[in-house]
Amino acid sequence: MKITVVGTGYVGLVTGACLADMGNHVVCLDVDERKIRVLNEGGIPIHEPGLDVVVKRNVAAGRLQFTTDVAASVAHGTLQFIAVGTPPDEDGSADLQYVLAAARNIGRLATDYKLVIDKSTVPVGTADKVQAAIDDELGKRGLDLAFSVASNPEFLKEGAAVEDFMRPDRIVVGVSDERAANLLRAIYAPFQRTRDKLVVMDLRSAELTKYAANAMLATRISFMNELALLAEKMGADIELVRQGIGSDPRIGYHFLYAGCGYGGSCFPKDVKALIRTASDQGQDLKVLQAVEDANDHQKTVLTRKVLARFGQDLSGRRFALWGLAFKPNTDDMREATSRVVIDELLARGATVTAYDPVATEEAKRIFGDEPRITYAQGPMEALEGAEALLIITEWKEFRSPDFDRLKTALKQPVVFDGRNLYEPALMRDFGIEYHAIGRSV
């Protein structure tokens, strides 16, 4: 089928590449000429495992093209996916200007039936606005063209996006007519060979499903983070508690890891946006507000431990940081805990040497030429002469380091682990002073 994807961010690019891989002819549109040039030259502007292979394969097969030409992209796809950014505006609600601009382009230029699909995370009610924008543009042209609007939220995790797209748990599709439902059934058929994973519903329920999923996951994390703080006070171990409750199938093991707070482009933004949507309806989402407050607090858990250990004034002290990205397998630092930690350490007079396998360039972009931050080439190099180590991201290569080397490289063998990577008893045996999250046993 002929498909257009508007927006070549990680959602758009993964969607376009994976749909092309199933034999569709996909055109990806972006306003960013540099990005399109990079893609056309075979480069991938984001770090996403496996994506380069899928993109290259489909570009070579002539099924995947990139363009900045709006008219050509509208003319191309019967299905028009909108996967542009919806950054939060000042009050926390999602900014829809790019989504609606994409919809208007379709209404302004379409000459035959189009199915317009919201893939961006958009507030409940956005499909109505997309519909109105297209209607308005068609009206200006005096055209009575048939079109459908659908909502097809994505549940991709950064770092596992290709895998998530290729083998989804479920595919949520919100529609208001059968023609749209049938087209979406057809393009998603190859992704659900073993069982029917398509959940077809109305537009508003699909839009709310996306926020409900992320808000529920964020709630689990904040709940565990609060319990971890309590566990520390009570002499209990949150890791054992996690296993104890996760074994209940009604609870399950996923997303129960206490840590130094959740980040990324989705949870913080979606939690805020849902709170805002509810308050516009005169409803207070008390649980979700607490989830957000608890997470803001959790991002300071490591520096609070550092201050308790080294005192309020950290001048003259240098700290090593492992991990800058908001989670492993990505260079994304949006809302990353590392940013809160670094800001606080610098504000207290300390300096920082950071190591991250892929996010160093992104950190340099964010912190500019801040002289108090240096970047190491490897994890051990970051430790040399540092006061203590802070672990922010659970990259695989941090899971089993040479503890003897770690101990001698640091000025003092002190580790603040924001991701509970090691067993406290083992750290004791190595003679390392170990501060984990919720593990005081």
Ligand code: UGA
């Ligand atoms: C999240 C959802 O997991 C995806 O299903 C969704 O599609 C995506 O948002 C989105 O809306 O686009 P993502 O933000 O890529 O995906 O990352 P996650 O793997 O969910 O991790 C989010 C944050 O939670 C990370 O900072 C991670 O360290 C933290 N986390 C996760 C914990 O602190 N504890 C856990 O047990 C799990």
